[in-house]
Amino acid sequence: MGSMISAAFATNDVEKIVKIGLSEIPKRSRLAEAVKDTVKWSGKYGDWKKVWDRINEKYGGYSPVHTINNAALVIMGLLCGEGDFEKSITTSVMGGFDTDCNGATIGSILGVILGAKNLPKKWIKPLNNRIESYILGYNNSQISELAKRTFRLAKKSMQTSSTT
Secondary structure: OHHHHHHOOOOOOHHHHHHHHHHOOOOOOHHHHHHHHHHHHHHHHOOHHHHHHHHHHHHOOOOOOOHHHHHHHHHHHHHHOOOOHHHHHHHHHHOOOOHHHHHHHHHHHHHHHHOHHHOOHHHHHHHOOEEOOOOOOOOOEEHHHHHHHHHHHHHHHHHHHHHO
8 A cells, every 4th residue: 555655646547556556566466366356346337335345245254454355445445436535535434344544545645646735624624733642752743744744754765765
C-alpha cells in the first residue's frame, strides 16, 4: 500500500496507482492474485456489492485482519469509488474486515491526490487539526504541522539520496 501512496504524488489516475502498487508485489504471490482478481471484478461488475461478493467468496476465509482480503477491499474501494473521497472510503469500509486500516489507506491515497485543502470539510472539521497520540511529546499535535514536518523530512531525504 505504501507504493500506492507514493504513486499518488506522481499521478491522480487511480487505475495507474493500483498498477504501480501491483508492480511492487511478487508476480506469483497470493497478494498479486487478489489484486488482479479485484481489478478484473471491478472492471467487470462496476458494482461494489458484486465485487465484494467475489472477494468474500474467494478471500473471505482469511482472518479479518489478513493482508490479502483487506488489500482486495482497498482496491475495490479505490476502483469502485471512482476517485471520490467519501465514496471510496465508505465503499471499502462497508466491505468489513479491517475497516479502520482500509479506510485510512484509501484516505491517505486520495488525500495525496486531492491535497489537504480539497478534502471534504465534513471529514476534516471534526478533527480540529489535532491528533491524539500516545507517542511521548506528540499528543495534541497539529495535523498540518506533522504533514509539513513529514514533507520536509522526505524532501531532505530525497536531496541526501540524490547526492550520494
